[in-house]
């Protein structure tokens with residue numbers, strides 16, 4: 150294996166120590182960061198994620214609430230809950246776990262979240278601020294990718310970053326953040342012609358397509374940095390990334406594993422966003 154591993158777990162835990170210190174300082178001023186997570190329905194994967202978020206908050210000394218609603222909850226009831234959380238002074242961050250049941254309009258729900266409590270960074274105003282370069286709360290997974298690069302000492306400016314995947318929650322914001330860091334950015338997707346050839350030009354390759362082990366050594370330039378955003382649950386219960394690690398790690402210079410790469414950073418950035426939101430709402434920092 151040629152590649153060095155980017156240890157997301159270790160980097161995440163270092164950042165969590167920083168967040169912990171800041172949280173203690175904030176609590177000394179009587180402010181306890183508070184996160185509300187809303188889970189509609191009982192998708193097993195979502196349940197696990199939400200449980201992990203709750204644990205991470207509790208370990209950090211945050212106030213944490215999980216609102217578990219039945220799958221058939223009417224959209225208006227969900228909107229009413231968000232309205233209540235928008236006005237709740239103990240809550241600084243609101244996260245509605247996605248995907249939502251089909252009868253609920255995801256956009257209407259995200260639009261209802263107060264922008265300064267939008268710790269997912271999915272609100273259209275947060276998204277617009279990201280594009281303009283204003284300091285909004287950043288989407289957690291893309292922000293986690295940038296932190297992994299920076300804390301590994303990988304230069305982004307002037308590099309060719311290729312993002313495979315164009316979702317609103319990962320691909321597009323990841324591309325925008327890399328651009329903000331002065332990379333030259335190419336966005337590829339399911340209709341891209343010559344994907345292999347373009348991916349092989351990447352100094353930094355970000356893969357967020359939701360297909361287990363789809364990207365192997367053929368897509369990787371020797372020495373490139375490979376960030377695997379995929380979290381695919383295989384039939385045997387194991388977690389697989391979008392990158393074929395065995396193969397890609399023969400060629401890459403740096404690579405993130407799954408689990409233990411980007412995933413732990415996502416929750417860490419959620420904690421950081423909640424802390425930032427609490428400070429801003431109270432006019433600190």
Ligand SMILES: Nc1nc(=O)c2c([nH]1)NC[C@@H]1CN(c3ccc(C(=O)N[C@@H](CCC(=O)O)C(=O)O)cc3)C=[N+]21
Nearest residue numbers: 244245246247248269380388408409410412413415416
């Ligand atoms: N509104 C909303 N915001 C989200 O941020 C959001 C969401 N909905 N829906 C689902 C996805 C998925 N997601 C993950 C977070 C952490 C890990 C994570 O910690 N993964 C660990 C392992 C976890 C395991 O073993 O199951 C790892 O990769 O090492 C994975 C996936 C957040 N999401």
